[in-house]
Each structure stands twice: as structure tokens, then as C-alpha cells.
Amino acid sequence: MSYATSDRVLLTGISGFLGGHIALQLLEAGYTVRGSVRNLAKADKVRATLIRHGADVSRLEFVALDLLADAGWREAMDGCRYLQHTASPFVITMPADKMELIRPAVEGTERALNAALATDVEHIVLTSSMAALAYGHDKTRTTPFTADDWTDLNGRDINAYIESKTRAERRAWDIMRAAGQEKRLSTINPSAILGPLLDDDPGTSAGMLVRLLNGSVPAIPRIPFVIVDVQDVAAGHVRAMTDPQAAGRRFPMGERAMFMPEVAGEARAALPPAQAARVPRRVMPDWAVRAYSLFDPDVRGVLNELGVLKQLDSSASVALLGRPLIAAEQAIAATARSLLEQRIV
Numbered sequence: 178m179s180y181a182t183s184d185r186v187l188l189t190g191i192s193g194f195l196g197g198h199i200a201l202q203l204l205e206a207g208y209t210v211r212g213s214v215r216n217l218a219k220a221d222k223v224r225a226t227l228i229r230h231g232a233d234v235s236r237l238e239f240v241a242l243d244l245l246a247d248a249g250w251r252e253a254m255d256g257c258r259y260l261q262h263t264a265s266p267f268v269i270t271m272p273a274d275k276m277e278l279i280r281p282a283v284e285g286t287e288r289a290l291n292a293a294l295a296t297d298v299e300h301i302v303l304t305s306s307m308a309a310l311a312y313g314h315d316k317t318r319t320t321p322f323t324a325d326d327w328t329d330l331n332g333r334d335i336n337a338y339i340e341s342k343t344r345a346e347r348r349a350w351d352i353m354r355a356a357g358q359e360k361r362l363s364t365i366n367p368s369a370i371l372g373p374l375l376d377d378d379p380g381t382s383a384g385m386l387v388r389l390l391n392g393s394v395p396a397i398p399r400i401p402f403v404i405v406d407v408q409d410v411a412a413g414h415v416r417a418m419t420d421p422q423a424a425g426r427r428f429p430m431g432e433r434a435m436f437m438p439e440v441a442g443e444a445r446a447a448l449p450p451a452q453a454a455r456v457p458r459r460v461m462p463d464w465a466v467r468a469y470s471l472f473d474p475d476v477r478g479v480l481n482e483l484g485v486l487k488q489l490d491s492s493a494s495v496a497l498l499g500r501p502l503i504a505a506e507q508a509i510a511a512t513a514r515s516l517l518e519q520r521i522v
Contacts, residue, residue, distance in 0.1 A: 185209040186418070187257040187298075189242060189289060190264030192219045194380035195304065195370060197226060198411035199261055204232045206415065213242040213253060213264065226376045244285030250292040257296070259418050262289040263304040265345060275337035282341035283348050290352045290362075298361075300424075302417045303349050305364040307403060307431060308342040311487050321490035324366070324427040334482075346427075360424040363417040367410045368403035368431030368489055371508040374515035383512050389441050389456055390448070390513060390522040396461035397438045401486040403431035404440070406503035406511070409494075416497050428497060431489035433505035440509055447510035452517060 186203055190196040191212030203210050204227065214220060220239040227234055240253045244264060254260065265282045286303065293301050311322040313332020328335070328343045346364055353362045370382045379387055385402075388394050413430055417423035435443075438460050445456040463483055495501060516522045 184258040185211055185256050186259045186261055187211045187213065187240075187253055187293075188261045188263065189213045189285075190262075190304075191239075192223050193263060194374070194378070194383065195367075195407055195410055195414075196263045197223070197375045198372075198407050199263065199414050200227060200237070201230055201232055201375075202411050202415050203261075204234070204236060207236075209236040209238070211238050211240060211253065211257060213240050215241065215243055217241045222376070230375055244281040244288065247288065250288045251295060254292045254296040254298060257293075258299050260289060260293045260298050260301045261304075261414055261418070262286065262301065263414075264289075265304065266341070275340060278337045278341040279344060282345040286345045286349050287352065290349055294352070294356055294358065300418055301353075301362045302414050302423075303346065303362065303364045304414070305346040305349075305366045305427070306342040307366055307368040307429065307487075307489060308339045309346045310366055310427075310429060311489065312339045312343075316485050319488070321488040322429065323490040324429055324493060362425060363423040364427045365410060365413050365417060365494075366427055366429045367405050367413075369405070370407050370410055371404055371505075371512040372407035372503075373511040374519055374521075377519040377521060379516060379519075379521055383516065386440070386444060386509075386512055387516060387522055389437075390444060390452065390516055392455035392457070394457060396457050396459040396465075397441050398461045398466040399463060399484050400437045400466075400482055401434060401484070402437070402440065403434045403487060403489050404505040404508055405431045405491075406505075406508035409498065409502050412498055413494055420497060423497060426493065428494045429489050430491050430494040430502070432491065432502040432508070434486050434488055435505060436486065443506050443509040444513040447513040448517060452522070 186208050188200055188210055191200050192214050200210050224234050242249050242253055264285055266278050309328055310326040313329030313335050330340055330343055353359045410430055413428055441456050445453045466483055
């Protein structure tokens with residue numbers, strides 16, 4: 178089977194942190210990118226951002242798509258050989274109504290995949306999450322989570338975001354299985370995505386560092402994260418699109434598990450002295466974090482993970498990329514420097 182780099186790729190969520198990096202890598206590889214945004218008014222900013230980072234935008238076009246509306250999906254898929262479906266809501270503060278996250282995640286996946294099947298798109302890459310495989314399990318588990326694991330939605334401490342990503346990915350595999358086309362789908366399941374920002378929107382993952390770097394928190398909770406660099410996640414999406422070994426498979430992706438105090442230390446080391454001095458050094462006791470969460474919805478949204486360090490088996494992703502993942506320390510440092518350069522902190 179031959180692949181022409183001029184082939185068109187529909188990339189949903191192109192205005193997002195990950196979507197922008199995927200667009201950069203696709204354009205650099207010579208693909209034609211049709212990026213979807215909810216409102217075409219965003220197109221100029223996305224185009225300008227990609228130009229600033231060296232992209233040739235002569236092969237970039239835009240369409241307006243809404244995860245909750247049928248209009249335009251079939252037309253957007255026409256002429257596309259591949260689909261990269263990254264669009265899905267991602268927040269730290271959980272909404273009062275969990276369906277605000279679940280509906281667009283699941284219904285958007287249904288619309289994207291059904292349109293792709295109807296127009297004979299050759300391969301689909303879906304952005305899933307570690308959230309779809311590593312939650313609702315026994316908190317004493319020490320073995321790494323793998324592509325064979327699924328989040329147990331009947332388990333304890335399942336929030337709306339975790340449920341949205343799990344239901345969306347399960348729905349994707351159900352759709353492809355019913356069509357007898359499982360091999361035409363690959364999912365990338367990243368952990369917390371950090372790395373260099375492309376513009377002044379930190380997004381949700383990088384946003385977790387903003388409060389550490391701007392001095393708005395007095396001490397650091399022992400909240401854990403598995404960290405992966407956005408450039409690796411984007412590269413995994415691009416490779417999975419055409420690599421036969423990716424057909425019908427899930428790819429957990431996280432370089433290293435770290436507690437927030439260690440993340441803060443890496444960020445501090447990457448910053449000039451004046452900015453580094455604002456990053457707190459004190460560690461907040463767990464009991465204090467629980468008390469603090471009563472007044473801070475962002476902390477409340479991750480309270481269930483306090484002190485629980487999950488491990489992720491990323492060997493399949495390393496094999497897909499053909500190289501080790503970028504070190505978590507590098508991803509943290511790049512995020513910290515970007516937040517400063519973009520004047521976010």
C-alpha cells in the first residue's frame with residue numbers, strides 16, 4: 178500500500194494544544210490538513226500560530242464542525258484519506274451536570290467515526306486518554322496500566338471527565354467492531370500532556386502549572402501526575418495513521434509518574450531566579466489539601482488522586498515511535514519556559 182504525503186487529513190480540534198502540534202507535524206510531513214474548529218473565527222489565529230512555528234500553511238484549510246450537531250461532518254470528510262479526531266472537552270473543574278462533558282465526547286466520537294466510515298476514510302486515530310484505562314481500580318495497585326486495561330466506571334472516584342473519555346473510547350471500538358473495521362482504528366491514550374506551548378492559551382494540562390508558577394498557592398499538594406511531552410503525543414498520532422503495527426490497537430503514553438512537589442522543583446529549575454522564587458517549596462499535608470479543597474473546585478476535582486501514584490506501560494508507544502519518549506523533566510521545563518515567554522505567568 179502506498180502513501181502520498183499530500184494526502185488530506187481531517188484534524189478535529191486543531192485549535193487545541195495537542196491539535197496544534199499534530200497540525201505542525203502533519204504539515205511538516207507534507208500532508209494536506211483540513212482542520213476543524215467550532216467557529217471559523219478561530220481559523221486566522223490558528224493559521225498565524227502555525228506560521229510562527231514554521232509551518233507551510235499553503236496546504237491548510239478549515240471547516241466548522243460542532244461535536245453536538247450533525248451538520249457538515251460528511252462533507253468535511255470528503256476527499257480525506259485519514260481522520261485525526263482530537264476534539265473533546267477537557268477540564269479540571271468538574272461541571273455540576275456530568276453530561277456537559279460526556280455528551281460532546283461520546284456524540285462527537287460517534288459523528289466523526291460514522292462519517293469516516295461512510296466516506297471510506299482509510300484510517301482513524303482517536304485521542305483517548307489514560308483516563309480510559311487507569312481509574313476505578315484498587316488504589317493499592319502497583320503494576321503499570323497497559324493497553325489491556327479499562328477504567329471501571331463502577332469503581333470509586335470516577336469523575337465526569339474520566340467517564341467521558343472512557344465512554345467515548347468504548348463507543349469508538351463498538352462502532353468499528355459493528356462495522357467489522359476494528360483494524361482501521363488506533364487510539365492514543367496519553368497521560369498529562371506538557372511541553373512547549375504554541376500560543377498564549379495554556380490549555381488544561383499546562384494550566385495546572387500556572388498556579389504553581391504565579392505564586393497563587395502557598396504550598397504544594399502531593400497530587401501525582403504521569404507526564405508526557407506533547408511532541409511525542411503528536412508524533413504518536415501521526416505514526417499511528419499509517420504504521421501497520423498500529424492497526425486496531427491502543428497506545429498508552431506517559432514518560433514518568435511524578436508528585437506535584439517534584440514537578441514544581443523541575444519547573445523552578447527551568448526559570449530565571451526572579452520567577453523561580455515565586456514557586457512554592459512547602460509541601461501541603463494531605464489533611465490540609467482535603468480542607469483546602471472545600472474552597473477550591475480545581476483541587477476538589479483531583480482530590481481522589483491524592484497520594485496515589487499510578488504507573489503506565491508505554492512500551493507500545495515507544496515501539497511505535499522507534500525511540501524513547503522525551504523525558505518528563507524536559508516537558509516540564511519547556512512548559513515553564515513557554516508560560517513565561519507567552520506572559521501567562
